[in-house]
Amino acid sequence: MQHTHSEASPRPGRSPRPARRTRKRKVPLCPYCHESDEVIPILYGFPSDAAFMRAERGEVYLGGYEVTPYSHYCKRDDREF
Numbered sequence: 001m002q003h004t005h006s007e008a009s010p011r012p013g014r015s016p017r018p019a020r021r022t023r024k025r026k027v028p029l030c031p032y033c034h035e036s037d038e039v040i041p042i043l044y045g046f047p048s049d050a051a052f053m054r055a056e057r058g059e060v061y062l063g064g065y066e067v068t069p070y071s072h073y074c075k076r077d078d079r080e081f
């Protein structure tokens with residue numbers, strides 16, 4: 001008696017989790033105005049072209065090479081936090 005047990009091959013290219021399209025910007029509340037609508041992430045290092053474009057649109061704040069403990073920037077208060 002023998003049962004041929006064929007190995008279940010892993011299905012290629014099918015991941016169970018659905019691709020999430022909605023990119024929600026998750027930013028913390030500004031400690032000064034307690035809002036998050038003007039808060040943008042600080043980008044350190046040399047920015048890519050895309051990062052430059054985003055900075056132009058006010059979507060990111062270019063922090064430059066010197067990394068500070070701050071990770072976000074509030075446009076309303078003009079402060080990093």
Ligand SMILES: [Zn+2]
Nearest residue numbers: 030033074077
């Ligand atoms: Zn603020």
